[in-house]
Amino acid sequence: MESLDSDFSGIVTAPNGKKVNIFFAYPGDELTVEYVKRRPRQRSLRIHETIRHHDWNLVKCDVFGECGGCTGQHIDYEKQLELKFSPILESFKKDLGISITPLPSSKIYEYRSRMDFSVFPGPIIGQRQRGNFRKVVPITSCSIQSQWANDALKDVQSVLNQIPDVIWDRRSEEGGLKYLTIRKAQNTDDGILIFTFTEGYESHPSMEKFRNLCLASLKQESLLFCYNRPKSEVSASGRAEVLRGKSTFTEQVLGETFQIPFDSFFQPNPSGFLPILSFIKERLPQAGKNLIDLFCGNGFFSLLYGGSFQNVDGYELTESSIAIASKTFEGRFPNKSHSFQITNLFMSTDLLKEKEDATLILDPPRAGAGKLVSQWIRDFGPKHLFYVSCNPYSQKEDVSTFLPNYDFMDGILIDPYPHTPHTESVLFFQRKSI
Numbered sequence: 001m002e003s004l005d006s007d008f009s010g011i012v013t014a015p016n017g018k019k020v021n022i023f024f025a026y027p028g029d030e031l032t033v034e035y036v037k038r039r040p041r042q043r044s045l046r047i048h049e050t051i052r053h054h055d056w057n058l059v060k061c062d063v064f065g066e067c068g069g070c071t072g073q074h075i076d077y078e079k080q081l082e083l084k085f086s087p088i089l090e091s092f093k094k095d096l097g098i099s100i101t102p103l104p105s106s107k108i109y110e111y112r113s114r115m116d117f118s119v120f121p122g123p124i125i126g127q128r129q130r131g132n133f134r135k136v137v138p139i140t141s142c143s144i145q146s147q148w149a150n151d152a153l154k155d156v157q158s159v160l161n162q163i164p165d166v167i168w169d170r171r172s173e174e175g176g177l178k179y180l181t182i183r184k185a186q187n188t189d190d191g192i193l194i195f196t197f198t199e200g201y202e203s204h205p206s207m208e209k210f211r212n213l214c215l216a217s218l219k220q221e222s223l224l225f226c227y228n229r230p231k232s233e234v235s236a237s238g239r240a241e242v243l244r245g246k247s248t249f250t251e252q253v254l255g256e257t258f259q260i261p262f263d264s265f266f267q268p269n270p271s272g273f274l275p276i277l278s279f280i281k282e283r284l285p286q287a288g289k290n291l292i293d294l295f296c297g298n299g300f301f302s303l304l305y306g307g308s309f310q311n312v313d314g315y316e317l318t319e320s321s322i323a324i325a326s327k328t329f330e331g332r333f334p335n336k337s338h339s340f341q342i343t344n345l346f347m348s349t350d351l352l353k354e355k356e357d358a359t360l361i362l363d364p365p366r367a368g369a370g371k372l373v374s375q376w377i378r379d380f381g382p383k384h385l386f387y388v389s390c391n392p393y394s395q396k397e398d399v400s401t402f403l404p405n406y407d408f409m410d411g412i413l414i415d416p417y418p419h420t421p422h423t424e425s426v427l428f429f430q431r432k433s434i
Contacts, residue, residue, distance in 0.1 A: 001029040006087045007421040008072035008080070012045075020045055023130055024065040026054035026074060060109060060143040067137045068130040070144060070419040077108055077418065084421050085413060088392045096399060100411040100425065103275050108418035111269045112145045113251075116235040117153070117180045121169050123160040125153065125180055144419065149182045152193055152220055156180055159210075159217050166210050168198055168230070176201025179235035183262070185251040186270050192222040192249045194262050198230040202241060211243060221245045224262050237263050248324075253277070256303050259328060261320045265297055272416030276426045277304065279412055280361065280386050283428055284308055289357035292382065294345060294364070294373065299325030301361045302340075306333055309359070314340040315351065345369070349376040358382030368394030371401070378402035385429040392425045399427065406431055 001010040001022070009021040015035050022045070025031065032049040059073045072080050085102045092098040105111070117125045120136045129135040140157070141150045160167065160177075168175045176197040184191035195214075201207065202225070214223055222245030228238030240247050240262065248259045253270050254277055260266045267273045280301075288309045293302045296314035298321050306312045306329060314329075316322050319342055326340040343351045345364075349372045360382050362369055368391065369377075377385065378401055385406060389395035392413065411427040 001025045001027050001031065003027055004075065004079075004083055006083050008075060008083060014045055022047065023071050024074065025050055026052070028053045062141070063126075063137050063139055066129055067127045067139065069127050069142075071130075071421065072419045073143075077104070080418065081415060084415075084423060088413060088423065088425075092392070092396060096396065096403060096408075098399075098408050098411065098427070100413045100427070102413045103415070105272055105415045105418050107272065109143050110146050111272055111416070111418070112149075113186050113270065114181065114183045114266075114268045115142060115145045115149060117182070119160070119167055119177050119180055121164065121167050121175070123157070123164040123167050125157055125160065145182065146184050146186075148184045148191060152182050152184075152191070152218075153180075155218050155220075156193065159213055163206065163210050163213060166201075166204075166206050168201075173230065176204060176207075178233070181236040181262075183236075183249055183260075185249055187252040188250050190222075190250040191220060192224060192245065192247075192262060193218065193220050194236045195223075195225050196235045196238065197225060197227050199227045199238070202227055215244060222247075222249065226262070253300075254281075254304055256332075258298055258300065258303065259324055260298060261324060264318055264321045264324075266300070267416075269416040272414070273424065275412060275414050276388060276424060279410075279426050279428075280388075281305065283384075283386075283410070285359060285384060288359050288384075290355040290359070290382070292352075292355060292358055292360045294352075294360065294362035294369070296325055296340065297321050297363075299329050299340065301363065302329055302338075303332060305361070306336065306338075309336070311337040311339075313338070313353075313355070315343050315345060316340070317342065317344050345373050347372075349373060352376055352380070354380040355382055359384040359386070361386045361388065363388040364394075364398075366391040366394065369398045374398040374401035378405050381405070381431060383431045385431070387427045387429070389425050389427075390422065392423060395425060395427070403429075 003011045009023045010025040012020050014020045030051040034046040036046045056074050064073050118136045124136050124138045126136045126139040129137050166177045168178045179196035181194040223243040225241040226238040247262050251258045291309040291312045293314040296316045302312045302314050322340045322342050329338050406429040409428045413425045
């Protein structure tokens, strides 16, 4: 093993001279491999043995090296930051002339507020093996989620041991349970367990017994079943059945309370995200007229910063999120004008309007804001712009579109997901005077 890549994989040289990336190894480790032919004209390395010459005393997880989640627990945290921060910082500087300030995380374990586990016959609850969708690695405890979540994982495993027939068998197409999602708030006591079943399984004879056992054996306050297509491999999505409690969970961030629907996105590490929130708050205009919140979700930024503006406009694709955002904002700021609209910003920006004395905050999905939104910002974007991203590489592509019309003011790069290659960033721009 020669070196490490930015995704924490190790780099080796194959017999044909080609560089190959292999996870869970460290420079200096020795690999016994077989050079195999899988397809015509395609060869790959099959690993038979890894001889470690690097101490794994940093690793806290029993299944690290098999689980498809964390890839960097065996790497010193400072080295992790160097590996994933340096290419981003250098790329922005070289291609856009932008310098971003990197910030480490203060907590590198027990930080995730959401985990999605595959459920397979066995019964097995776990994470898919890296590079093998069909293999699920059993997990009894995860070092990056809370103790509450680990206790819930054990409780559900105990229930499934008693009624394993409810688990969906992808070969025989029998059973129904595909995924378990655990969502636990960081700053409240609230949490929810979400069981994802195949559509139609709600009326199966085994379900009545399973419902009763869950109610009797699981101590978590909110239990929810949801149902989607048998071939759908999406967790916490579909028609909902509330078994106990409610279909949302409550989180608090910077003193504001959020009701988060079971099927909507919310920052998986709110505490680790605080540097970005503070960054924006410190640079917002003292008294603005309009706030435009693109990809607004449940109205996260609108609720946090809406008090500084006369009017707030939010845009999001998910109907349940827009309903929550509108209702919560109206309850929090009854005297402020607002509009939260359902729209697919990747398909059309027709609903977006140029606003006077406006500030724009956008936090798009990993793929970025897209061509249409970036062009709209270039042509009609407001004076102040904050671009939050979970993928700085797609963020850079978007920024290159509208940067000619904006001055870069400041930005930070943070690490809310230690032991993974993922990062978050926020960039602050001001529109150039014409």
